[in-house]
Amino acid sequence: LEAKEEIEHNSLAVDVMTPRRGDPALTVLTQEGMTVGESLIESTRFSGFPVVVSQESQRLVGFVLRRDLLISIDNARKRQDGIVSASQVVFSEHLPPPSPEAPPPLPLRGIMDLSPFTVTDHTPIDITVDIFRKLGLRQCLVTHNGKLLGIITKKDVLKHMAQIANRDPDSILFN
Numbered sequence: 001l002e003a004k005e006e007i008e009h010n011s012l013a014v015d016v017m018t019p020r021r022g023d024p025a026l027t028v029l030t031q032e033g034m035t036v037g038e039s040l041i042e043s044t045r046f047s048g049f050p051v052v053v054s055q056e057s058q059r060l061v062g063f064v065l066r067r068d069l070l071i072s073i074d075n076a077r078k079r080q081d082g083i084v085s086a087s088q089v090v091f092s093e094h095l096p097p098p099s100p101e102a103p104p105p106l107p108l109r110g111i112m113d114l115s116p117f118t119v120t121d122h123t124p125i126d127i128t129v130d131i132f133r134k135l136g137l138r139q140c141l142v143t144h145n146g147k148l149l150g151i152i153t154k155k156d157v158l159k160h161m162a163q164i165a166n167r168d169p170d171s172i173l174f175n
């Protein structure tokens, strides 16, 4: 029982999130700069993407679901005048000034969750699990000093709990 408690109490959000140490960085969208034709969304299978101010700052702006992004882009291409592959997708509050060379931008701030749930990297995982349960979260973002660091999905939490149960079969007796 002691061993189990130790593992659970020592696990932090940073131990459960993606990316793990040495893994490739999180796939994020920047609030400006991505174009309608960019294949980022098509080339990855994640259910959602954090949106950040810029790659350098990694300041969180919001979270957008893959499904909403695909539907909005598809609709805009079909129905909105001037939207082409080179049109810029804009999540920021203000649109870039119109330019004669650039096609019209596609403003998508409206489909973004502006306050996705976040925990810091040092939040104990049992507290994070509690938040998932109580708020019915599908995913939660992890930050460090206000910068985006990772993501934890509901499945990640379930996998982590299964791992703990495997590592310490005795724990089942006490649950």
Ligand code: ADP
Pocket: 017, 018, 019, 025, 026, 027, 028, 045, 046, 047, 048, 049, 050, 151, 152, 153, 154, 155, 156
């Ligand atoms: P699920 O965990 O339900 O399969 P996803 O398909 O969104 O949901 O995520 C699959 C895995 O990829 C999870 O381990 C998750 O932590 C990670 N992940 C989710 N979104 C991203 C992202 N934008 N960039 C990198 N990894 C991600």
